[in-house]
Amino acid sequence: xxxxxxxxxxxxxxxxxxxxxxxxxxxxxxxxxxxxxxxxxxxxxxxxxxxxxxxxxxxxxxxxxxxxxxxxxxxxxxx
Numbered sequence: 366x367x368x369x370x371x372x373x374x375x376x377x378x379x380x381x382x383x384x385x386x387x388x389x390x391x392x393x394x395x396x397x398x399x400x401x402x403x404x405x406x407x408x409x410x411x412x413x414x415x416x417x418x419x420x421x422x423x424x425x426x427x428x429x430x431x432x433x434x435x436x437x438x439x440x441x442x443x444x
Contacts, residue, residue, distance in 0.1 A: 374415040378403070381413045385421060 382389045395401040396411060401421060403411035 376413045376415070376418065378411050378413070381418060384418060 376384070378389045378392050382392050385392075392401065392403070392411070392413075396403045401413075401417065403413055406412055
């Protein structure tokens with residue numbers, strides 16, 4: 366794995382593919398289709414950031430120290 370750059374972990378395509386449970390070819394296809402665009406290093410090799418991983422997995426961070434809780438009560442008997 367690459368070192369941390371700008372407080373964001375960098376993943377090689379093989380590492381991200383394993384985290385997402387897809388093939389490296391799928392990441393290449395997503396890059397070509399602009400679904401998950403890879404960054405390119407000076408040697409023109411693809412790499413991905415942890416922020417991209419979180420976005421792909423649907424992980425949304427809330428501001429530090431704040432938690433959002435949703436509850437629902439359908440009727441008075443469920444209170």
